[in-house]
Amino acid sequence: MSIRHPRSLKWRLVTWVAAAQGAMFALLILAMTGVVGALWMRGSISSGIYERSTIEALTEAVGRGARGELILRPAPELERLRREIQGFWFIVRDSQGREVTEGQAPAELTPLMKGLDTVESAVLRGNRGDDAPSLAIVQWIDTAAGRVQMLTGGQGRLLLHQVVAAFLPMLYLTLLIIGLMTVATFLVTPFVVQRALAGLGRVADEAKRIDITRSGTRLPAVGVPVEIVPLVNAVNGALARLDRGYEGHKRFLADAAHELRTPIAILTTRISALQPGPEKIRLLEDMTRLTVLTGQLLDLQRLDREQASFAPVDLVALAERSVLDLAPLAFTAGYEMSFEAETGEIRVDGDETALDRALMNLIQNAIDHGGRRGTIAVRVAKAGWIEVCDDGDGIPPDQREQIFEPFHRLRQGGRGAGLGLDLVRRIMGLHGGRVEVVAGSSAGACIRLIFPRQRSS
Structure with a gap:
């Protein structure tokens, strides 16, 4: 069974639920992207002050020249900050005193410049209000040019990739939740379906x-x-x-x-x-x-x-009477008939009319299919069974069960309607016994009626 083409209901449900969860996750990503994009286009996000904009733009742009000097590589975000920030300035320097600068730093910073070498990271606000941009930001940071100190103003606005980075934790959390839901679907759905379909x-x-x-x-x-x-x-x-x-x-x-x-x-x-x-x-x-x-x-x-009315039945007398009744027909068809009984009386509990019909059907079946030659032998044993054997062509081993099915004929175009042996089987089942094909003394057919309850005298 493949997941793509499930054959069972439970795996079909698992597949569709997992697919629905995947579609929900994709739609959620599209919705978040659309909302962030719309807010960005309207300026609801980009209009806010983000003090680290210049620091992050410089981190991507700073590099080394052929002689080891600090240089600035072209960077779109840095170009945007130059256009948008009035009085844009920065100082980037390394521990060897090499630096690259742009613009004019505020005069308030001049007395502090020498002392800033030992400052790892700081935000300088001066006498400005809490809502105003900071006077300057200083920070040592690792870049492609090595570890450098950056000093720049605290103006700027959020960059698009920064907004996306801010939403990534929420996206990862959503992905984790949906992943756990998918695992739970694969584990729980088969159990739920099995319980729900227990009545089936x-x-x-x-x-x-x-x-x-x-x-x-x-x-x-x-x-x-x-x-x-x-x-x-x-x-x-x-x-x-x-x-x-x-x-x-x-x-x-x-x-x-x-x-x-x-x-x-x-x-x-x-x-x-x-x-x-x-x-x-x-x-x-x-x-x-x-x-x-x-x-x-x-x-x-x-x-x-x-409902069958059971009474003691003498199998010997029953078999003898059936042989006498059908002997003229057998003689006329070209057969001889023989009757053997191991004892004078064998009694079983049963419906005498039904048992007489069962035995008559077996003898009639032997007359019809015995090949019009040889002897039809009827034997009664002390063990409580009666068998009818003939000298015909016999019954193939692979047909010994099918012959008791209604309307089944051993040979196409044969005599009879295929009801006799089915009737025999049903009568023996009614008496708690069975009928079966056994090996006889000749190659012909030999069918035995076996009774489970017997009374011997």
Whole structure:
């Protein structure tokens, strides 16, 4: 993630706040520059007396000549003082007695000149009032020409760079404050955003639990930032509409399945009255698949709407009955059938109708996809499981989980609607068990129903 193109909300906020603070600092500098410039142009600043104007101008201008004499280099500020100050004067001298002068010093200073050599720094006012410019200023100062003593009048006005220098401490303080605010932004904003969006974590957790089998699920709006509440409400509204549509879809399937049972029964009766032959066998197989599909749709609706009524169920008797019911269809399709039970009775708690439908679906699935060859074997074990195996082409390892998804077909154009194994999975989940693909004695498919609670006798 780059700062220029932040991907998260917190870093987007940090970037924009830091940018806003930088813009504020730039605007502050422009405002201060504008105010100082305006005051300078109006003379509100430049008209004031600044006694050190000549000293500072001379410091920039003084230098040494080729023979070591003191000279004055051209300096704009010094030229300005010459133009503006009437009777402009100064004396610059070094410890060797070399000096450069201009103008006429006040007569009052003549008796004091010899004694000023030992004075480091002083302001001489004479008998003038407090508001009047000083008579003279004397100071030893380091320059490009070395250490020299300057003696000059106390007249002059503020220079522009002096005004800027006076505002620099305030500018640095402002920069320090804004810098600290920026650091605080980078440190505090992520924490504040994380705390403010903590409610979204609960919304995300609830959203993960949304499933087609859990109607009525809604996202909580408690603790969610007010800016996000409209989005949560919109999602909840969409979920409500989906629930209504799904309920209508399920009602339609249930009604259609009920309506199809009568014409399917009539067609089955009429086909049974036909003369024996290959066409009759194929028609009977097709009608059987229609009957199974109608039963699957009704079973799905019943599982969604009804509470399962559990009672002791004998798995051996259940499996034997299913084999006897579907044996004629298996024989007609070209299979042999076998049934094995490790004991005479194995009891589990369950819904006998639903379990019968699950086992019938497995056997029907073996008839449809077993390749019309070999044996369909049904086995019941003492450990509490039933498995149905065939001698067909088997199930690829990477498809062993997907085959239990609704409407999933192992091969395009295969028989069935892809609801049988999904129904089996849901029925076993209702009983606290599971269905899985296991390795059989042959290369064909072998699917096992595993029950967690059992009663052996």
